[in-house]
Amino acid sequence: MNARCALAFFWLACFCHGTLSCPALCKCYSRRAEVVCNEVPLTEYPSEGLPKNTTMLTIQFTNITNISEQHLRATPLLKGLHLYNNHLQHLSSKLLRGVPHLNTLDLTGNKLTDLPADVFSHAPLHTLVLKNNLIENADAEWLPDNSSITWLDLSGNRLRKFRNALFLKLPHLENLDLSDNSLEGISANALDPLTKLERLNLQDNKLHTLDASLLQSTRNLTYLFLSRNKLSAIPPHLFQQLSQLRVLSLDDNQLSHIPPSLLDPLNSLDDEGLDLSANPWLCDGKMKYLWRWLQKNKTKLFLPEYIVCAGPQSLSGRSVMSLTESELNLQS
Template identity: 45%
Template structure:
């Protein structure tokens, strides 16, 4: 009997210790726990203030989304010093303090999608460990090189859905390791000739949904690792013959929904067999200047997505698939 009572008291004591040592979780948030570290998600719409109480000391991922949080400081984040991933989606943030990341030295991913950010202070993203930065769908009019330290370790930068009218070469000169750059759906009208010269590791570049009318022949000369290039939904009228020269790794080229009437001879030559292109939605003029594109489409039909939508516009032949035409119909001699 004594032994049974002792076992009962021991079990009760153990339960008490387990309860006492149970991990904490801040109010209005949910937490999950695993050996690598805790993950905390806060998505209550009426969350207005960042609580510095209740966060697990080993929090490595924090996601605050669709809330009315309008301010966050370095003091707030000092409660989660092991943080590696921080997501602040649609939280009504209008600004960030310059020292925001000073107490989270292990942070490698920061996502600020869907806020009201316009102007940001110098060095705000100078955290040495930061590799992925998403500033999508804010109100940023100018991306400032002063936000970053020299030789930044960022490999992924997303500035899509902002109000950028241009980008400076000095911005990307600080990012020699950049692999993915998204500038889509801004108001870019031009790219400086040397804007991308320091991006030797760049693999994916998204310039879709801007107001680009033309590109310099040397725009991508230094981006020899490019495998994905998104140029759709711009106002491109003419492309330089050497625009894609040297891009031996290019696998996807999006040119749809522009104002192209023909392509210069040689533009798509020497591409690998896995190369794919989208050309639909352009006002292609089917005359003798269509010689190069017509022959290329005929020989590489399998490399073209939505081939049936690559059609003629203008006088003469209307809305007819280019590959279905004969050389005679295009006015080509000896075709």
């Protein structure tokens, strides 16, 4: 057999074994072992024709409504599965049994509501993204004990409360995003199991209060987002353990005062790392601590010109930074 015939035989053999095949309407990148099906009129999962050596699969902006364990068995080496903006409504409890290497699962922008027990228990997931679905309850039964997940995104759902049992199964979690839900409160010890947590996003919820001990075990926290809630008061020692915090957003709440010493533990804040804007600050004698802290830490402030007095009337609209001691009656 000459070299040309040998080469032709090799390519034919590869095609017959599926390594060079590719589903209709999708693009396959053999060097990266990646398949992308993007903005195409797919109505069924394209398992037929998927190269068995695929490690990364993206299916986005299609009309697919269903995905099963059998579908995923077509790609047993899969490590990353991205199913953005399709029409998935249900998942099987055994969905991931055929992908024992899967570490990233992104289901952003589907129509998922109630998920079955053990749905994420059959693969060593590190990243789980359920953003922008219709989920009302985050259930501990989704996960195995001692889950390997380090990144969990449940933002943009319909969560009103959180069950502490879920966090007990997430001892390795580093990033938790619960933003853009309808959370009205988080119980005092809910975050205690999350000792490795570095990033917590609670913005765009309906939080009125935070328990004083909520962050006592999250000493590795470096980013904390509390913007656009309904917070009217902050417990005096809430940030006491957060010596590594670099970014803190408290903008767009209902804060008129903060307690003395609240910000003192935050020695690691980045320049422009603190956002206190768009709150109804009451610029009276109780502003003493915050005003003096702001004067000493000007570089730490993001948009300081929007830290503005809502009252009294004589100071309404003034930047807190621009006030003098006499205007605040702080001479003593």
